[in-house]
Amino acid sequence: MEYDDGVDEHDTPAEVDAAFRTLRRVAITHVVLFLVAVLGVPALSLTLGWWSDGQLAGGMSPGFAMAAFGLYAFFLVIGLAAASLSSAVEARMLGGRHTGEDDGFPADGDRS
Amino acid sequence: MRTGSALLAATICGTWAVVYLVTQVVVSPPLGVGTTVVAGTAASVLLVLGYPSALRGPRAPLALRRRLRGRPAGARPAAREGRGPEEGRGAERSRRRIVAGHRMPLRSGLTADAARRTATRLRPLLGGDAVVITDRELNLAFVGPGSDHHEAGGPVRAAAVRSAIGKGRTVVSRRPSAMGCDVPGCPLRSAVVVPLVVGSRVVGAIGVFRTHDDPAPRDQVEDMASILSLHLELAEADRERKLAADARLDALRAQINPHFLFNILNTIASKSRTDPDEARQLLLRLSDFFRYAVRQEGQLAEFAQEYFFVRTYLSLEQARFGDRLRVRYDVDPQVLTAHVPVLTIQPLVENAVKHGLAAKVEGGTVTLRARVDPLTRTTTIRVTDDGVGVAADVLDGLGGAAPGRAGDGVGLRNISERLTTLFGERFTLDIQSTEGEGTVVEVRVPLR
Numbered sequence: 001m002e003y004d005d006g007v008d009e010h011d012t013p014a015e016v017d018a019a020f021r022t023l024r025r026v027a028i029t030h031v032v033l034f035l036v037a038v039l040g041v042p043a044l045s046l047t048l049g050w051w052s053d054g055q056l057a058g059g060m061s062p063g064f065a066m067a068a069f070g071l072y073a074f075f076l077v078i079g080l081a082a083a084s085l086s087s088a089v090e091a092r093m094l095g096g097r098h099t100g101e102d103d104g105f106p107a108d109g110d111r112s
Numbered sequence: 113m114r115t116g117s118a119l120l121a122a123t124i125c126g127t128w129a130v131v132y133l134v135t136q137v138v139v140s141p142p143l144g145v146g147t148t149v150v151a152g153t154a155a156s157v158l159l160v161l162g163y164p165s166a167l168r169g170p171r172a173p174l175a176l177r178r179r180l181r182g183r184p185a186g187a188r189p190a191a192r193e194g195r196g197p198e199e200g201r202g203a204e205r206s207r208r209r210i211v212a213g214h215r216m217p218l219r220s221g222l223t224a225d226a227a228r229r230t231a232t233r234l235r236p237l238l239g240g241d242a243v244v245i246t247d248r249e250l251n252l253a254f255v256g257p258g259s260d261h262h263e264a265g266g267p268v269r270a271a272a273v274r275s276a277i278g279k280g281r282t283v284v285s286r287r288p289s290a291m292g293c294d295v296p297g298c299p300l301r302s303a304v305v306v307p308l309v310v311g312s313r314v315v316g317a318i319g320v321f322r323t324h325d326d327p328a329p330r331d332q333v334e335d336m337a338s339i340l341s342l343h344l345e346l347a348e349a350d351r352e353r354k355l356a357a358d359a360r361l362d363a364l365r366a367q368i369n370p371h372f373l374f375n376i377l378n379t380i381a382s383k384s385r386t387d388p389d390e391a392r393q394l395l396l397r398l399s400d401f402f403r404y405a406v407r408q409e410g411q412l413a414e415f416a417q418e419y420f421f422v423r424t425y426l427s428l429e430q431a432r433f434g435d436r437l438r439v440r441y442d443v444d445p446q447v448l449t450a451h452v453p454v455l456t457i458q459p460l461v462e463n464a465v466k467h468g469l470a471a472k473v474e475g476g477t478v479t480l481r482a483r484v485d486p487l488t489r490t491t492t493i494r495v496t497d498d499g500v501g502v503a504a505d506v507l508d509g510l511g512g513a514a515p516g517r518a519g520d521g522v523g524l525r526n527i528s529e530r531l532t533t534l535f536g537e538r539f540t541l542d543i544q545s546t547e548g549e550g551t552v553v554e555v556r557v558p559l560r
Contacts, residue, residue, distance in 0.1 A: 012427050088448070089448060
């Protein structure tokens, strides 16, 4: 019996390479956003007095609130966005024809 | 002019630098941080909002004319033609409302629903007690007294209407007997009926009835009928344009080169002995290729689907050309869900392979690059090859009506015509080529 390792043999090296480069672009964008947020907090602390001295709810400064909550929320959002975008890219750029679209023609498995 | 998000980002950075310099360095004492942030934000917002407008160019009279020409209703010239010194103010007002573009129901064709909405709208404007809009046989809509027997969907009862349709000219009747309704007790006593004409064909009529012997102003009804006729003509032109676009798409589908099929089948036949697995894969890909080409409906498709079609095609060609054909895809993640005209990219890639690389002994690389610019709302697709290129005279021929090489110009012209149908003037199709160095074809279409 032929062993099916689940790997789709449909994709050519050029297609895999294209998907890789597109996913790399997604990842780089994610990293850039991550770095902007991480570096932005100390940069604001250095440049904006209000960022450190201002008072928000509970006496927290905006910088403290951002470091305590905002950054994590931001990381969660961009992480989820990058993951879902990567999945969508992979689904659209790799694999065989789109399934679930009955066009009246027999699919592979129907041929005998 | 150079465009794109990078330019805008650089401009915004420069603006922030200027704002910082002005508010923090130049002035003494420096302004508050809030002021700097507000000024920088305001400038950024203005830049972001104004950038697409700047790319579109100044709103010169030419641009305005172009916009008017592109407007689907396109009814302004008709309003000008129909204007006469004897018109009442009501007619002028009504015309303004009617020509205001998409609000004219008959713009979508002479249907019962459109006729009902038009008649309802026109009755108070034309000074009649009842308004009827018919096709050549039936009342499509009747609004006003007498609708119990002049019912919508029923046959045309009034002899005046039948006469106007038959003769193709205006009929005015001032007596019930002349109006010709065969139902006793019909409240309608006078009528002005004007045929609706598309080209030289009478397709129906509009009639304005009154319950007394003084008919509605003839000029007013005729002017309105001419406007309605224009809208019907435009609707028919739209329908014909859509049919033409569908026909072009069918032509492109039918243009799949039989030589391509022969070559691929020969390749598969040869591989079936040496590499049966690859032969099977190629057959599946060939099946995918034709399934997509035959099945695809509508004029636009998600880029991911077109990309699938292109890579299916190129993988088949790679099986034939082997190492002579190298492929490189450079696809922006955002472009995958953008909608592009169907069967547009594959012919460009096919041209690159067939005319660019096939004739080159050492082969070459075909590059497909796809980008979306969210600010300018454009999708850019560029197909590049480093093949033999196109001679300057042939390139000039491609820019005009005459096709250059057999099959090449036809495909490009077909694509250009379909893009014109879909996007009007809001697309570009650029071809740059240097003989011996390769060809670059770039399509830029509005983001959908």
